[in-house]
Amino acid sequence: MRHAIIIFLSLALAGCASSVVYNPMQDNTPQEILLNESGLKAVQDGMTSAQVHQIMGQELIIGYESQSPGYKPLTIPNPYKTQTVKEYLIEYYIEGIRQPDGVVRDNELMPLIFKNDKLIGRGWPLANSLRPADPSA
Secondary structure, X not given: OHHHHHHHHHXXXXXXXXXXXXXXXXXXXXXXXXXXXXXXHHOOOOOEHHHHHHHHOOEEEEEEEEOOOOEEEEEEEOOOEEEEEOOEEEEEEEOEEOOOOOOOOHHHEXXXXXXXXXXXXXXXXXXXXXXXXXXXX
């Protein structure tokens, strides 16, 4: 009897296996690939840019390419870009990939704003409030 139960359970579990290969590029369910998440959580207002850079690192690994032998990391600079507005330095870090199309859009970036080498805040509302209304100004 015990052998029959084991055989039945084995067959039942084997029937649950799926041979469908998941391909996120063809999946219609929107997904977000989070990057820099732990670093952005650790960064606090009042930190110097050097402290932020130590936490965030100089580059972000976004994947790997096959190379003989092994794999080579694909990296992008961290921060992804910087901008100076008046007396503020804005560093843009990739927060997440919302559309894996090879293009980094603003909605995938998190601006960190520094004044006098101290982090004073983050996010698009603050970054946008620092920009002049007229881009030529």
